[in-house]
Amino acid sequence: MPNYKITLEYDGTNYVGWQRQENGSSIQQLVEEAIAKLSKQKITLFGAGRTDAGVHARGQVANFELEQNFDTDTIRDGINHYLRPQPISILHAEEVDKDFNSRFSAKLRWYEYKILNRRSPITLEQNKVWCVHKKIDTEKIIKQSQQFVGKFDLSAFRSINCQSKSAIKSINSLDINFNHDEINFLISAKSFLHSQVRIMVGTLVDIGLNKIEKSISEIIQSKRREFAGVTAPPEGLYLLKIDY
Numbered sequence: 001m002p003n004y005k006i007t008l009e010y011d012g013t014n015y016v017g018w019q020r021q022e023n024g025s026s027i028q029q030l031v032e033e034a035i036a037k038l039s040k041q042k043i044t045l046f047g048a049g050r051t052d053a054g055v056h057a058r059g060q061v062a063n064f065e066l067e068q069n070f071d072t073d074t075i076r077d078g079i080n081h082y083l084r085p086q087p088i089s090i091l092h093a094e095e096v097d098k099d100f101n102s103r104f105s106a107k108l109r110w111y112e113y114k115i116l117n118r119r120s121p122i123t124l125e126q127n128k129v130w131c132v133h134k135k136i137d138t139e140k141i142i143k144q145s146q147q148f149v150g151k152f153d154l155s156a157f158r159s160i161n162c163q164s165k166s167a168i169k170s171i172n173s174l175d176i177n178f179n180h181d182e183i184n185f186l187i188s189a190k191s192f193l194h195s196q197v198r199i200m201v202g203t204l205v206d207i208g209l210n211k212i213e214k215s216i217s218e219i220i221q222s223k224r225r226e227f228a229g230v231t232a233p234p235e236g237l238y239l240l241k242i243d244y
Helices: 027-039 072-083 138-148 196-208 216-222
Strands: 003-010 056-065 088-096 108-117 130-132 150-153 168-179 182-189 237-243
Touching: 003 027, 003 072, 027 056, 027 072, 027 088, 072 088, 108 196, 138 168, 138 196, 138 216, 182 196, 196 216
Parallel strands: 056 237, 108 130
Antiparallel strands: 003 056, 003 088, 108 182, 108 237, 150 168, 168 182
């Protein structure tokens, strides 16, 4: 049975997230149904990252097996055909080794978080960024952000719904870029706790707004969620790419 790897992008605004759920429409469900219509076969789709409701993706990766061989262009174009008019697009398809698994074979996951820091309300980027109306101290958040890089117990930065057995995670990099009133966070790690990136960003923003006096290192050492900041809203978060 051939094993196919697909790279896809999607607008997560109106979905319950990547993972199939009973309470609404998910990305996984819709792509599985599109593949079933194309191949006339029921399949299970394995995703590299379980993005939450409202979270977007520019480079999500998934894989699935079929009983018959398809040309990879047919895989891409056929799935896209059956996905219309959903805001989900297969960017690339390829056949991979039998042992490839989009989740467990991943070496590094990259997330981007986008903030618009201005007084005026958003229009064109509605549901695509977090608009923070009060001025953020960018020098402060740059300095504090580097305290995340390394291997730590990040219990203070996990949601109450997190099912991970261990809170110890390694952050490979955290870069912050500015362009006028735009603030973009780029974070990479092999894996993340549930809502970890959003809580990290929310905490840095609260520090930049002088709502939190403790340093990132002090919050990490506390291992207490109540010392960290708000959970940033999902609409600013993007699963950017996966390294294998």
